[in-house]
Each structure stands twice: as structure tokens, then as C-alpha cells.
Amino acid sequence: MAATMELSCWGGDWGLPSLHPESLTVMAYAKFSGAPLKVNTISNSWRAPKGDIPVLISEDIVISQPAKILNFLRKQKYNADYGLSAKQGADTLAYIALLEEKLLPALLHTFWVEAENYCSVTKPWFASSIAFPLSLYLPGKMSREALNRILLTRGGPPPYSLSEVEAQIYRDAKECLNLLSKSLGTSQFFFGHTPSTLDAFVFGFLAPIYKVCFPRLQLQEHLKQLPNLCRFCDDILSCYFRLTVSGHSPGLDIADANMQKLTQLVNKESNLIEKMDDNLRKSPQHPSRKLRTLKLAAGGEESSPLNRLSP
Numbered sequence: 252m253a254a255t256m257e258l259s260c261w262g263g264d265w266g267l268p269s270l271h272p273e274s275l276t277v278m279a280y281a282k283f284s285g286a287p288l289k290v291n292t293i294s295n296s297w298r299a300p301k302g303d304i305p306v307l308i309s310e311d312i313v314i315s316q317p318a319k320i321l322n323f324l325r326k327q328k329y330n331a332d333y334g335l336s337a338k339q340g341a342d343t344l345a346y347i348a349l350l351e352e353k354l355l356p357a358l359l360h361t362f363w364v365e366a367e368n369y370c371s372v373t374k375p376w377f378a379s380s381i382a383f384p385l386s387l388y389l390p391g392k393m394s395r396e397a398l399n400r401i402l403l404t405r406g407g408p409p410p411y412s413l414s415e416v417e418a419q420i421y422r423d424a425k426e427c428l429n430l431l432s433k434s435l436g437t438s439q440f441f442f443g444h445t446p447s448t449l450d451a452f453v454f455g456f457l458a459p460i461y462k463v464c465f466p467r468l469q470l471q472e473h474l475k476q477l478p479n480l481c482r483f484c485d486d487i488l489s490c491y492f493r494l495t496v497s498g499h500s501p502g503l504d505i506a507d508a509n510m511q512k513l514t515q516l517v518n519k520e521s522n523l524i525e526k527m528d529d530n531l532r533k534s535p536q537h538p539s540r541k542l543r544t545l546k547l548a549a550g551g552e553e554s555s556p557l558n559r560l561s562p
Contacts (some may be wrong), residue, residue, distance in 0.1 A: 255289060256327075258320075260305040262292035262380060265462040267490050270376070272358060276307040276455030280481060282491040286329035307406070317455075321448060332447050339442050343449045346434075346441075354456050356401045357424030360417065361460065361470055361561040363397035368465045425473050431457075439486065453560040458484050468528045 258281070260274030268290075269275050281288045293304070303315035307323060314320050325332075332340065338519045362373050377393065378386040401420065431453060441453065460470055461484050475481060 254310045256287065256307060256309045257289045257291060258307050260306055265377065265464060266488065267458055267462050270459055270463065271304060272355075272455045272459055273288050273317050273456055274455075276451050277307070277320050279446075279487060279491065280317075280321050280331055280448060280451035281324065281329070281456045283325060283331040283451060284329035286324050286327070288478050306375075310496075317452075321451075331451070334445060335442060335447060339447075343447065346431075346449050347452050349430070350452055350456050352404060353423040353427035356404045356420040357470055358456060358460060359397040359401055360420060361465065361467070362463075363394045364401065365465075365467050368467050372463065374467055385390060412537050417423050421469060424470055428474055428477060428480065432480050435479050435483060437479065440483075450483075450487070454484060458488070 258274075258277060260269050260278065261271040263269045267275065268278055269292075278288075278290065280286075288307075305315070305317070305320065307314045307320045309323075309327075312323070314323050324330075332343070334345070361368060363369055374390045374394075376388045381389050402415070404420075435441055438444075441451045442449070457474065457480060460474055461481060463471075465471065
């Protein structure tokens with residue numbers, strides 16, 4: 252019997268299973284490869300070993316960092332890259348390095364450094380997801396770590412102003428998005444019709460930019476000018492993330508939930524009509540009442556549940 256694998260990660264919102272890029276990357280790869288992960292959302296990053304998120308636990312094995320988690324899943328025979336050529340494998344590594352160098356700094360800045368976004372969206376959301384009193388401390392700690400990580404990607408403390416750093420990282424991010432859009436073209440995924448590691452990383456980086464509603468939207472606005480990347484995110488969300496992070500049916504989107512409810516009501520209505528028909532067949536002295544009874548049911552007190560269903 253295969254060992255149980257549990258993934259601890261930050262929760263989601265705005266239609267995303269997680270707001271955390273690294274968590275989204277691992278979750279997407281698990282979906283692509285068919286890995287049976289049990290996903291647990293956490294409210295305190297310090298509960299994770301070394302404070303790293305996401306964390307995969309399998310028996311006595313504890314693994315953090317997306318690249319290491321994905322390598323572990325491959326060793327367990329959950330491989331989304333088995334169909335790639337050697338060149339495509341090399342391209343995957345090159346693109347991931349490009350994402351981390353060019354897109355990640357702008358993503359971190361959008362969430363954690365841009366003052367308006369941080370104060371109105373990021374800090375309140377994470378604070379509401381973290382137990383008191385850590386909710387008063389952890390968001391600020393995460394913001395400082397994000398700024399340090401941005402500066403590290405720039406090769407150390409720059410000799411120019413922070414505003415120039417900001418302008419440069421957004422220029423780099425937009426160039427990266429343009430390159431990704433050109434590489435994807437009209438394909439469903441980056442290497443054809445089957446998703447791979449590269450698709451998991453790109454989705455993990457793009458989906459938070461695409462979906463989260465920030466007051467300052469310059470990176471999101473640029474992404475939305477690249478419809479193939481937006482379609483890429485939408486397709487993965489609709490095809491692979493139809494369930495909640497806990498894996499239960501309430502994670503179905505609103506349209507699916509309404510359709511399920513509608514189907515149940517239709518079935519009940521059919522049963523009701525069948526019972527009415529049976530009763531009418533047992534009353535031969537009034538053979539012409541069948542149609543009149545159905546018309547009354549459509550407009551009277553016993554009206555169809557379908558008519559009472561909210562749009």
C-alpha cells in the first residue's frame with residue numbers, strides 16, 4: 252500500500268486553491284502527475300518544519316521547497332515529464348530560472364512591498380488566516396523577507412534608489428510575461444497537449460497575479476493584455492481544481508453547484524409527476540383532469556421547485 256502523502260500549504264481565495272506561488276506550483280504538479288496528495292491548509296507558518304511552506308510529509312520523510320518536493324514525487328512514479336525530450340527538459344530548467352530571476356521579484360513586490368496592496372489586501376488577508384497573536388507579527392515578517400529576497404535577486408544592495416529598483420523589476424517582469432506568451436502561442440500547454448513541470452511553475456507564478464484583486468494593478472493589467480496566458484490559467488483552474496483544497500465537493504464552482512441543485516430538483520419533480528399520473532390512472536371517472544392538474548401545479552400553491560430556484 253502506498254504511503255500517505257500530505258501537503259501543508261497556505262489556503263486560497265479569489266477562486267485560487269492557494270494564494271502562495273510555491274504552494275500552487277506543487278499542487279498543480281500533483282494534479283498533472285496524478286499524485287494523491289492530502290492537502291492541509293495552515294494558519295501558522297511556524298508549524299511547518301523550519302517555517303518553510305509548502306511542506307510534504309510522507310511517513311517519516313519531511314520535504315520543503317517545490318523543486319525537492321517535485322523530485323520526491325517523481326521518485327514515487329508520479330512524473331509529469333515522462334514524455335519530454337532532452338531539449339524540452341533543458342528548456343524547462345531555463346524557463347524556471349527565468350521565472351525566479353525576472354518574474355518572482357515583481358510578484359513579491361506586488362504582494363508584500365507595494366504599500367497600498369500590502370495594507371489593503373495582503374496584510375488583512377494573511378492576518379485573518381493566522382491565529383492571534385501571530386497575526387500581529389507574521390505578515391510584517393513575511394513582508395520584510397520578501398523585500399530582502401527582492402534585493403538578493405538584484406545582486407545585493409543597489410547603488411541607486413528603491414524607486415529605480417521597482418521600475419526595473421517591473422520592466423523585467425513584463426518582458427518575461429511577453430516571452431512566456433510568445434512561447435505558449437496557441438498551444439494548450441508549453442510542450443503541447445500535456446502539462447508538465449514548466450506548466451506547474453508558470454501557473455504558480457501567474458495565477459496569483461491574474462486573480463487577486465489589488466488596488467495597484469500594473470502587472471495584472473499587463474498580464475491581461477496577453478489573452479493566451481490568461482486562458483492558460485483559466486484552463487488549469489477549471490480542469491484540475493474543481494474541488495476544494497480539502498478535496499470535498501463544496502469546492503465545485505457556483506455554476507456546477509447550481510447545476511447539481513437543479514438536477515436534484517428536476518428528479519424530485521419527475522417523481523412528483525409520476526405519482527400524480529399513477530393517482531390519475533386510479534381515477535377513471537375523471538380521465539380528463541390530467542392536463543388541468545398539471546397546469547394548476549405550475550401556477551398554484553404546489554408550484555414546481557424549478558420556478559422557485561434563484562437564478
